[in-house]
Amino acid sequence: MPTIAPLTAADHTDWLPLWQAYLDFYESAVPTEVTERTFDRLVEDRELHGALARDAAGRAVGLVHWLLHPATWSTAPYCYLEDLFVAPDARSGGIGRALIGHVRDRATEAGAAKVYWLTREDNATARLLYDRVADATGFVHYEVTLRKEP
Template sequence: MTTISRITADDRPAWDALWQAYITFYESEVPADVSNTTFERILAHKDLHGALARDAAGTPIGLVHWLTHPATWTTGSYCYLEDLFVDPGSRGSGAGRALIDHVKGWAKLYGASKVYWLTADDNATARALYDKVAVSTGFVHYEIEL
């Protein structure tokens, strides 16, 4: 059984391991000072939020980070699910769905109009889940690094 809980200061070692695995999965790098700031912002639970998924033994097996922002197409806000990662050995366990459901429940309580996220086009494993719990909008993502 998977349980979901808000990230606490005591979770730092487990969060670090999952966070680094997530960054590696996307073949990217995040400087240590950015990771430190991210963790502190998650702990503050003001602008950035986070939770861990744990297996039946209590071992952290996944993470999720999200934030809300004002939107022009609603009087409320949108909830952006920024990071979602489940340890490869625990994929298919329901942890990913539980993490998404956690964010969805939080967003409803917060009053957000919707939850949305991005993923890599070739991330077939994740997309198999996403196609079951959400609707693909067909939009293409662009960005400009500053």
């Protein structure tokens, strides 16, 4: 079973390749300054939170990022699981489930009413897990881009 621990400044070199692989999976890119600021914000652990999963040998094999926010349909906050990634060679070993469980535990400790996340409709591998640990809501995601990162 993996060990999961909050991100620390010392985790940067282990986190960065997982973050880049996650962005590559979604055919996305962010500027270096956004990546570095994101990591700093995750380590500060004020609004954004992050954790790494490590295998028995101590190798970083997964990451998860989340945030808590107020909600209009609840007096308790909601927890948005924003990023979840497991290295391809470490998949199907319970790491994704463990990372979701980690966020669920943190959200429970914070008094959140629910944990929710998005994924691409065609992300069939991840959806096999998601369908086992959560309820599909049937909602469709829309967004309006207000600004592009530099």
